Amino acid sequence: MECAGKGGRTPCSGPPVRRCQRCQAVAYCSLAHQVSHRSAHKRECERLEQQMKRADILNDFPFTFTREAIQIQGTRCSFLKRHGIHLSGMWICECSCVGVSASNFQLSRLISSWNLPSELCPCRGPSSPIPERLTTWKDYYEWRCIPLCSPAALLLHWPLTVFRAIQLATLESLLPEFSNELRIHYLGPERELLQLAVFGELQALFPGVKVYIDLFGPAIPHARDAEKIDLYSYAQCNDMDCGCQSSSVSYRERIDACHSSAVTLRLHAGFYHDCYRELLQDSFPHIIVAPNAGVAAYKSWLPTI
Known part of the structure; x- marks a missing residue:
């Protein structure tokens, strides 16, 4: 702050x-x-x-952002421990035990596993086309065949927030038309830098669309500035006999065949207002999102706005 x-x-x-x-x-x-x-x-x-x-409630309760989810008693830490994901992998910053720090982002590259069984996470493509009216977590969980007790929503709210923003902007005719390509500028990433694999879910939410996401923020270490991350598949479950485990093979095959990834992420260290002009010379974003915008707490948002 x-x-x-x-x-x-x-x-x-x-x-x-x-x-x-x-x-x-x-x-x-x-x-x-x-x-x-x-x-x-x-x-x-x-x-x-x-x-x-409401800050303590939002920090401790796993599903305060959806009334439809099962109301699980206890703190977020105890909830994560019951699932065996406390302080591990993409979940390491999902409770108050570990703070988000630059060292986390400096050492981490792509963490590609949910650390959950296949029935609790979307580790493969959907079994049916995306519903025309996908507006609630219940709609989404039913479409992706996940029970509402799954903790996956704690990480999936990043790509689902992007999806919802684009959905609303499209309904209000605020978004330029796109068909084969979608470009997103994502401002102020923090702990989602340890959870980038979940953005692979955008290939299910925008089928047939090549998604480019440029992430800008001071939390991105300068050592990772301009780093490019291609997501060729969904984040994996921990079931060794699941079909998603073969993604490491298909990943290599796709690179060798020069196939493009479904989602491409690029990191930009620093503030958006310091580097966006150079990026706009190559392409213009369809939408700009800022999920962590603490406008009142950070004066640096004023020049960005």
């Missing part, structure tokens, strides 16, 4: 350790910066306070 008063008349005196006592959503480096920012923050403080009252 940045000092909410950053960019004022005086430079920051240190890290932002002084939180607003009312909303707890923004922090300041000093009392002076808090006082100088008071008039600007006053307009947002009450709204942020109401949102922050």
Whole structure:
């Protein structure tokens, strides 16, 4: 989190350790910066306070984003432990035990396994065409033959959020037409950098469409700037006799045959407003999404907007 008063008349005196006592959503480096920012923050403080009252619920309860899912008692940690996925693989940052840090992203490349049995995750293509009206988690789980008790939604909400944004923008005629190719600019990725394999699900949600996703953000290590990741298949389950386990062979065969991947990701370290102009010279995005946009907590969003 940045000092909410950053960019004022005086430079920051240190890290932002002084939180607003009312909303707890923004922090300041000093009392002076808090006082100088008071008039600007006053307009947002009450709204942020109401949102922050639900923060603990959102962190602990696995399915607060869907009323249809089974209500599982206990914390998110205990839920993940029951499934044997606590602090492992793509799930490593899905609870409060481990914070999201740059070191996680620096060391990690593509983690390709769900660490779940095949009946709990979409490790292969769908058995039927995508429904025309796919608007709820229940619709999606039934289509992908997954029980609502599956924790897969905790990771799938990244590609499903992208899908829903495109679906709504299309309904409102806000999106340029696309047929064979879809280009997405994805702003502010954080823990999803450890879960990139789940974006392979977009090949099921947009069948026959080549999806390009450019991810921009300061959480991306500079060592990974311009890194390209091709997703030729879905994230794998942990059943050794499942057909998805052969994807490593088909992956190599597809490269040798010069076949293109269904989803291509490219990482860009830094802020969007610093590097988007160069990228726009080659292609223009159909849509820009920012799932982690803490606009009130990070002053760096203002130039991006």
